[in-house]
Amino acid sequence: MAKIKAEYIWIDGHKPTSKLRSKTKVINGPVASLDDVPEWGFDGSSTMQAAGHDSDRALHPVAYYPDPIRGGDNILVMNEVRYPDGKTHESNKRAGLVALAEKHAAEEAWYGIEQEYTFFQGRSPLGWPDGGYPAPQGPFYCGVGADEVFGRDIVEDHMEACIRAGIEISGVNAEVMPGQWEFQVGPLGPLEVADQLWVARYLLYRIAEDYGVNASIHPKPVKGDWNGAGAHTNFSTKSMREDGGYKIIEEACEKLGKRHEEHIAVYGAHNEERLTGLHETCSIHEYRYGVSDRGASVRIPLATAKDNKGYLEDRRPSANMDPYEVAGILLDTICS
Secondary structure (H helix, E strand, O other), X not given: OOEEEEEEEEEOOOOOOOOEEEEEEEEEOOOOOHHHOOOEEEEHHHOOOOEOOEOEEEEEEEEEEEOXXXXXXXXXXXXXXXXXXXXXXXXXXXXXXXXXXXXOHHHOOEEEEEEEEEEEEOOEEOOOOOOOOOOOOOOOOOOOOOOOOOOHHHHHHHHHHHHHHOOOEEEEEEOOOOOEEEEEEEEEOHHHHHHHHXXXXXXXXXXXXXXXXXXXXXXXXXXXXXXXXXXXXXXXXXXXXXXOOHHXXXXXXXXXXXXXXXXXXXXXOOHHHOOOOOOOOOOOOXXXXXXOOOOOOEEEOHHXXXXXXXXEEEOOOEOXXXXXXXXXXXXXXXXX
16 A cells, blocks of 8 residues: 555644644555545644643544645645544534534535735745835735735745645735735635635645745734735625525625624634724724725625625635634524
């Protein structure tokens, strides 16, 4: 039997924002299904998921993908964290989404997540002058040229890796602040979009590592008159996508307003630094929705209004949000 390398990826118990962890297991290949990927263990006391006197935690494989970095039959394995007896660990937010996805399966919910992030080299965003600032933001969004975009080689490598891994990446673009970029994953169902976003984040960090650069998903990476970083989440159900679905989208927007505080609570730490009412955001203390309004909490795209069907864009989630939690609360609020 040929030996293959399986990179086990999981989410730790770090607060207020979880971090990704990974380690390699050499197993007999090739892998034909999830049943061929064994459970594994790790030291939870080193990941804020256990105390030292009871430190064993279990990695339970939930999805696997071709490893675009190592190639061959090697794989990336996404895992849930569990106790040795199989019980769900408190840090494991995926288990709650599994239940909600089953409950609302008939709605056929689709998600598209726009992941913004900022490249840093040392303490400065990539391409920024040492100890100083670049020109004010304006020319950098979807920019071209060495004076306007920084890190494109990493972005291209990341996009190619996501495609090879079977991630449903649907685009990339340079963002408003220099050194800042975005990639989009979807449209996909709730579990698929969340699993794939975490794996896409892993690939981003891992590929940037080879360039001596780190990618930050902090919602306000640079204080002052600079755009923050979000994870705008596009959402639709089957009935929203059908003729006359616009009315259901408006009803969904009303429902979202009624649970604004609950949503903000799981939309990412330090989000108040980003949701100020400036830089294409609505204040964290306010909720409103509107057609084509990038200063609203929830934007209804112009095409959706024109077609009388489509999707809504929740602009509140921050770049560091947990997609399991965001996908879950959107499903619960809109479909309950």
